[in-house]
Amino acid sequence: MKIAIVGCGNMGMAFAKSFLQYDLVKKDNLLLIEKSIERSEALKAEKTGVVVDTISSRISDADLIILSVKPQDFSALQDALREAIQPQQVILSIMAGIPISAIQEKLNHRLVIRAMPNTPAMLGMGITGFTAAKEVDLTNLRKVENLINATGRSIFLEDESMLDAVTALSGSGPAYFYYLVKAMVEAGKQMGFDESVASLLVKQTMLGAFHLINTADKSLDDLIKAVASKGGTTEAALKRFEEGELADTLIAGIKAAQVRATELSKS
Template sequence: MKIAILGAGNMGLSFSKSFLKYELIKPENLHLIIRSESKIPKIAEEFPKSKISTFEEVRELDADLIIIAVKPQDFQTVAQNIHFKLKENQMVLSIMAGINIEKIQKSLHHPLVVRAMPNSPTLLGMGITGYTAADGISFSQLINIERLLNSTGRSVYLENEELLDGVTALSGSGPAYFYYIIDAMIKAGMEMGIEENLSKLFVKQTMLGAYHLINNSDKSLEELIKDVASKGGTTEAALKTFEENSFKDILKLGILNAEKRAKELNN
């Protein structure tokens, strides 16, 4: 398979590294297309055998799959200024937030579009990606796409494209929510007199341990919380404060607003 990536930013490059790491494509069959010529030398160091071009240079694109990894705000400009015409059998995989399949099809004048929403842990091969496809994409083509997506972590096929905006808000943006909470916990530790690096260690290891407990326990989240929160104890005092300040409601509202923004991006 030959793959071209339009917009070789963090996500585009992390996908490229995963494909090469698992030998899903050969380096010489990877074409990275970027907007800024100044970035070519640095990318060429990481991908010495792959082809690297600017958008302006590409007049014909020899690829089986074209991955669109530009910012959603830039998509319309990119679509209007590409100098190549898509061939009938080429597939398009979009990893842009918010931009739906119909809009991509109309902008590119091309029917074969798969839309996916990965998240930043794909950088470590530990991401999760929700994806869906336009009518006309065959089962074998979808299997090939899934193999590529699974090289970056896990993938889930969704029949209903509208759910992808929810996936964007939940897992696409989700890592930032955890970082935000972890940052607050670390700062609380520092306020209690614990040195910053030590506070980070306690919080990060606690997060890691909690993740493994969730993954390896048959108990519900409510039961796991009760296991820690003994009556009249320290955990109960913290949880009571969270409830009094509607922390759970605020978090849910933020996620719902992220979904709303994903829908707005399509317009």
């Protein structure tokens, strides 16, 4: 298989490296198109694939073209891509908020798959929601699904509009988790720990608690109950969270991300 990746930043390279790790593509068959000179020099030094700085007829060789530039950079490359694209090529877009119909129209091309991964894809521990134009056949869909699964797990969605919810929940999700971790570390510092000690206490707590979610065979409420003794310390914290409507604020924030994803897809 030959793959071209347009935009080789965090996500484009997370995909590239996962494919190479599982031998799903050979380096010689991986075309990395990266506009930034600094970034493309770094990619050349890494020897991850064939690095070029612009879209040219070379892209016509690829079976799959992955679009991983920022959504606002898509318009600058659409003309060159439309010129070079071949009818049998499949496009996989991971750009947030650009619907399949817009990509089809701008590129004058029907075979479009749209996916929303997240940054743990860098470790092969991502989760990606994806959907496809009706013109994409099952063989192509399976091939792309296998590639996505090299970055972690995936979930196919019939309804494209649910990708906005995926964006809000798991696409942006890692940032919510870091935000929570950061607040806990800050609390540790305010109680007198060095940043490194506070960070160790919090990170190991999150790691252990995450594994308990997956292995303890208990609901989240039961897991909370197992920590919060009647009249104890955890209860005091949870009471304050409830008073501050922390859960409602988190839910409202995630819904704001969904609204923004929908706005982007209409702009």
